[in-house]
Amino acid sequence: MEFTHFNQQGRARMVDVSEKEDTQRVAVARGSVYMKKETFVKVKEGRVEKGDVLAVAQVAGIMAGKKTSSLIPMCHPLMLTGLDLSFKFDDENHKIDVEARVKTTGKTGVEMEALTAVSVACLTIYDMCKANDKEMVISDIHLYRKTGGKSGDFVRREGLPWQK
Amino acid sequence: MEFTHFNQQGRARMVDVSEKEDTQRVAVARGSVYMKKETFVKVKEGRVEKGDVLAVAQVAGIMAGKKTSSLIPMCHPLMLTGLDLSFKFDDENHKIDVEARVKTTGKTGVEMEALTAVSVACLTIYDMCKANDKEMVISDIHLYRKTGGKSGDFVRREGLPWQK
Amino acid sequence: MEFTHFNQQGRARMVDVSEKEDTQRVAVARGSVYMKKETFVKVKEGRVEKGDVLAVAQVAGIMAGKKTSSLIPMCHPLMLTGLDLSFKFDDENHKIDVEARVKTTGKTGVEMEALTAVSVACLTIYDMCKANDKEMVISDIHLYRKTGGKSGDFVRREGLPWQK
Amino acid sequence: MEFTHFNQQGRARMVDVSEKEDTQRVAVARGSVYMKKETFVKVKEGRVEKGDVLAVAQVAGIMAGKKTSSLIPMCHPLMLTGLDLSFKFDDENHKIDVEARVKTTGKTGVEMEALTAVSVACLTIYDMCKANDKEMVISDIHLYRKTGGKSGDFVRREGLPWQK
Amino acid sequence: MEFTHFNQQGRARMVDVSEKEDTQRVAVARGSVYMKKETFVKVKEGRVEKGDVLAVAQVAGIMAGKKTSSLIPMCHPLMLTGLDLSFKFDDENHKIDVEARVKTTGKTGVEMEALTAVSVACLTIYDMCKANDKEMVISDIHLYRKTGGKSGDFVRREGLPWQK
Amino acid sequence: MEFTHFNQQGRARMVDVSEKEDTQRVAVARGSVYMKKETFVKVKEGRVEKGDVLAVAQVAGIMAGKKTSSLIPMCHPLMLTGLDLSFKFDDENHKIDVEARVKTTGKTGVEMEALTAVSVACLTIYDMCKANDKEMVISDIHLYRKTGGKSGDFVRREGLPWQK
Numbered sequence: 001m002e003f004t005h006f007n008q009q010g011r012a013r014m015v016d017v018s019e020k021e022d023t024q025r026v027a028v029a030r031g032s033v034y035m036k037k038e039t040f041v042k043v044k045e046g047r048v049e050k051g052d053v054l055a056v057a058q059v060a061g062i063m064a065g066k067k068t069s070s071l072i073p074m075c076h077p078l079m080l081t082g083l084d085l086s087f088k089f090d091d092e093n094h095k096i097d098v099e100a101r102v103k104t105t106g107k108t109g110v111e112m113e114a115l116t117a118v119s120v121a122c123l124t125i126y127d128m129c130k131a132n133d134k135e136m137v138i139s140d141i142h143l144y145r146k147t148g149g150k151s152g153d154f155v156r157r158e159g160l161p162w163q164k
Numbered sequence: 165m166e167f168t169h170f171n172q173q174g175r176a177r178m179v180d181v182s183e184k185e186d187t188q189r190v191a192v193a194r195g196s197v198y199m200k201k202e203t204f205v206k207v208k209e210g211r212v213e214k215g216d217v218l219a220v221a222q223v224a225g226i227m228a229g230k231k232t233s234s235l236i237p238m239c240h241p242l243m244l245t246g247l248d249l250s251f252k253f254d255d256e257n258h259k260i261d262v263e264a265r266v267k268t269t270g271k272t273g274v275e276m277e278a279l280t281a282v283s284v285a286c287l288t289i290y291d292m293c294k295a296n297d298k299e300m301v302i303s304d305i306h307l308y309r310k311t312g313g314k315s316g317d318f319v320r321r322e323g324l325p326w327q328k
Numbered sequence: 329m330e331f332t333h334f335n336q337q338g339r340a341r342m343v344d345v346s347e348k349e350d351t352q353r354v355a356v357a358r359g360s361v362y363m364k365k366e367t368f369v370k371v372k373e374g375r376v377e378k379g380d381v382l383a384v385a386q387v388a389g390i391m392a393g394k395k396t397s398s399l400i401p402m403c404h405p406l407m408l409t410g411l412d413l414s415f416k417f418d419d420e421n422h423k424i425d426v427e428a429r430v431k432t433t434g435k436t437g438v439e440m441e442a443l444t445a446v447s448v449a450c451l452t453i454y455d456m457c458k459a460n461d462k463e464m465v466i467s468d469i470h471l472y473r474k475t476g477g478k479s480g481d482f483v484r485r486e487g488l489p490w491q492k
Numbered sequence: 493m494e495f496t497h498f499n500q501q502g503r504a505r506m507v508d509v510s511e512k513e514d515t516q517r518v519a520v521a522r523g524s525v526y527m528k529k530e531t532f533v534k535v536k537e538g539r540v541e542k543g544d545v546l547a548v549a550q551v552a553g554i555m556a557g558k559k560t561s562s563l564i565p566m567c568h569p570l571m572l573t574g575l576d577l578s579f580k581f582d583d584e585n586h587k588i589d590v591e592a593r594v595k596t597t598g599k600t601g602v603e604m605e606a607l608t609a610v611s612v613a614c615l616t617i618y619d620m621c622k623a624n625d626k627e628m629v630i631s632d633i634h635l636y637r638k639t640g641g642k643s644g645d646f647v648r649r650e651g652l653p654w655q656k
Numbered sequence: 657m658e659f660t661h662f663n664q665q666g667r668a669r670m671v672d673v674s675e676k677e678d679t680q681r682v683a684v685a686r687g688s689v690y691m692k693k694e695t696f697v698k699v700k701e702g703r704v705e706k707g708d709v710l711a712v713a714q715v716a717g718i719m720a721g722k723k724t725s726s727l728i729p730m731c732h733p734l735m736l737t738g739l740d741l742s743f744k745f746d747d748e749n750h751k752i753d754v755e756a757r758v759k760t761t762g763k764t765g766v767e768m769e770a771l772t773a774v775s776v777a778c779l780t781i782y783d784m785c786k787a788n789d790k791e792m793v794i795s796d797i798h799l800y801r802k803t804g805g806k807s808g809d810f811v812r813r814e815g816l817p818w819q820k
Numbered sequence: 821m822e823f824t825h826f827n828q829q830g831r832a833r834m835v836d837v838s839e840k841e842d843t844q845r846v847a848v849a850r851g852s853v854y855m856k857k858e859t860f861v862k863v864k865e866g867r868v869e870k871g872d873v874l875a876v877a878q879v880a881g882i883m884a885g886k887k888t889s890s891l892i893p894m895c896h897p898l899m900l901t902g903l904d905l906s907f908k909f910d911d912e913n914h915k916i917d918v919e920a921r922v923k924t925t926g927k928t929g930v931e932m933e934a935l936t937a938v939s940v941a942c943l944t945i946y947d948m949c950k951a952n953d954k955e956m957v958i959s960d961i962h963l964y965r966k967t968g969g970k971s972g973d974f975v976r977r978e979g980l981p982w983q984k
Contacts, residue, residue: 005292014903059387059388059504062565071231071284080506081510081599111294112291112294123280134307137306171414223668245676245732248663267674270407341738462603462638467631470628547708571897572834597838716893719891779939780894790976
């Protein structure tokens with residue numbers, strides 16, 4: 001196992017991918033915001049009634065996905081060809097699950113774009129609710145699935161760390 | 165409990181804080197990256213020997229903290245007066261703990277800046293290691309402490325959701 | 329009448345406002361997107377039923393307002409303390425009216441922030457509808473009202489150019 | 493007529509264009525800034541004599557065209573291969589007409605890039621003159637012509653809304 | 657002599673300036689672009705006749721000055737209250753001298769903003785001329801003068817390294 | 821010799837490269853930061869002992885290289901496929917030499933990306949040391965080598981201006 005991100009001086013570099021082929025790549029990432037029951041209900045109902053927290057999180061996540069290479073230092077710039085987010089209310093655990101699905105045709109994968117979109121969508125949910133609930137936790141952010149590229153397809157099979 | 169972030173048309177707005185006073189504010193946020201033992205050891209050793217993953221994560225986190233208001237739609241722009249990150253290797257759980265501490269003198273708090281700095285530092289660790297480990301999980305991102313502002317001081321007392 | 333934005337070499341500069349006092353400033357700007365009746369009805373109904381074009385335009389406008397000084401070369405950076413947008417459906421003319429209201433405490437006004445927020449909200453409406461209607465026109469973007477600052481308050485009294 | 497920008501949850505997404513072919517695309521957009529006669533003359537003369545408002549607007553428009561996908565939430569990032577602006581003084585109506593012409597080779601069109609370049613060039617003209625004239629109006633921003641892409645070529649034939 | 661930019665873990669941080677007072681601060685930086693005689697003459701004449709390279713460099717330098725804290729990792733965000741550039745043609749050495757003068761009222765100085773504005777103005781001159789001259793050199797970028805702040809005033813007295 | 825960057829109105833444009841072919845391109849740029857002996861020794865030793873100035877400069881340079889087209893007004897956006905920096909301590913002259921090597925497959929070269937990466941890495945070194953040394957000079961920034969593209973390969977043969 002080697003770190004590809006380091007040069008001979010032991011410092012970080014943007015890995016040279018110029019010899020890689022352009023292939024179609026998809027990545028799906030997931031994460032969750034855990035909150036008080038009261039907050040959870042408010043967001044869920046508020047969607048219909050008063051204001052849609054998730055509509056703002058959706059836009060924030062998509063815009064952040066496009067900014068990934070300016071946030072993560074060694075990420076290559078990529079031309080995303082599709083980015084969508086979806087949300088699920090988990091009534092049992094009072095958490096909102098966020099999933100981002102990103103596509104590109106390029107020389108590197110879009111895992112970081114999907115993970116960044118999920119992270120910023122979660123942070124936006126936090127921001128919109130934090131006046132009411134300072135105990136929220138953003139958690140479980142992971143790569144769920146990826147296809148395309150030389151390293152092949154990946155589907156997460158293991159549970160999250162505390163489920164083992 | 166009301167959402168302060170919505171206007172009369174039920175759409176999001178940047179809350180009017182013009183009547184608030186400038187006070188000194190501090191926020192401390194925390195989060196963790198869980199990884200395989202092999203990856204964990206590599207990062208820990210690599211620091212000395214080959215390349216410092218955390219040095220890159222540190223810079224990424226600080227730069228992201230300064231960009232918070234351009235990532236989180238309803239966040240007010242703020243003049244940060246200090247931002248530091250620290251890392252801790254948790255040998256038992258094979259996770260790296262990240263803490264960000266942010267200061268400002270202003271009309272709103274810096275919780276989102278601290279949470280954003282932690283999130284992007286975690287994403288950067290993920291990016292630097294993902295060639296070796298696709299099963300990493302970014303988790304437990306929460307506000308640990310804040311001081312300053314009308315809503316007063318806050319110290320997290322509860323454990324994380326799955327610890328209850 | 330002098331251009332304050334030019335230096336002695338006849339080139340643009342960011343005007344020196346360091347001697348100005350910090351005062352509270354408000355600016356309100358307005359603009360409209362004219363569209364086909366079919367598009368207009370679709371947006372108006374879509375709001376309830378299928379997807380809210382204006383929720384996206386709202387977020388885009390607010391985020392653009394915060395980016396004004398990085399878009400307009402000679403604009404001073406400012407710490408916005410409030411930014412809200414509202415929309416009105418003009419059934420007679422099949423146009424959507426956009427209004428942005430911006431606040432700050434600072435040395436210069438927020439007219440450009442309000443105008444930029446309106447412009448980008450209009451461009452976003454255009455983008456969301458352009459698959460159906462390429463003949464939309466973004467128009468009538470103007471400063472409606474401002475208060476604060478040495479030059480005093482301003483309320484637009486004249487009509488738009490083609491109404492005279 | 494369908495909104496392509498909404499997903500099954502009724503929220504906005506970046507449309508999946510991964511199956512589209514890369515073709516050469518051109519878009520031309522236009523817009524105008526209406527101003528007082530005094531301001532108009534000043535800009536026109538100032539160009540030669542004291543300072544060139546339009547040189548600043550030109551640079552601002554080009555830089556904004558490149559930023560389109562970070563301003564308009566659902567816009568795909570694109571590699572522009574050419575961007576030019578031109579200006580025309582309309583002595584009769586005391587307005588400055590702005591035209592942007594954008595080129596790319598890609599999977600989606602560059603209408604939004606052209607419209608954004610025009611909008612920000614107009615906003616910059618406004619900013620440079622606003623100390624003298626608060627009654628300026630930015631108007632008539634529209635797509636004039638586009639070629640390339642599956643939806644085919646488009647040339648605007650209709651007049652502007654108030655000319656009908 | 658200590659590096660203030662490092663924390664106890666030996667990694668970089670944004671220095672805590674929250675206890676510092678807001679004072680008025682000015683910084684003046686200088687730099688030069690050396691070029692072939694032919695290129696030099698072309699830029700000098702072109703200014704009048706065909707196109708003003710320096711008008712573009714001016715705008716680029718001012719916009720870059722405002723972006724300093726997003727380019728230089730440990731720089732504090734600052735509210736610039738004035739930024740101007742000027743240029744001088746050095747006929748003897750075929751170089752263009754660039755000077756940036758930046759002002760703020762804040763807790764830290766604006767040296768980096770002035771140096772960044774100069775650097776990007778020089779890079780822009782390079783870009784505009786590089787089709788004709790690949791041997792240009794950007795050089796001699798230094799702080800010329802600063803006032804304000806606890807460390808007091810500074811005027812550069814020494815010559816440049818190769819002049820000693 | 822013509823300026824390709826100006827349109828018929830004598831104003832700057834982004835040159836139309838749509839007819840150019842995508843070829844693999846490499847550019848190598850170099851520059852130096854001259855400093856007091858005391859500062860030089862501190863950086864060199866500090867690397868091992870207390871904090872690595874160059875690790876921060878490395879990240880800053882790479883991130884700036886990716887931002888080139890948003891800094892240099894007429895630069896085309898490009899998809900970088902590799903970017904690395906290296907540093908050399910010149911004990912004789914008390915300067916740190918910086919080299920950036922950039923790759924892309926595209927229609928225009930990456931000279932500006934390499935020069936921008938070097939410039940911002942130098943500015944970052946300056947920033948990290950400026951509390952101790954205000955007399956540092958950033959100098960000798962030039963294109964060292966490029967390959968690919970219609971204008972062919974280039975290797976700098978001449979010395980720097982003051983070495984002639």
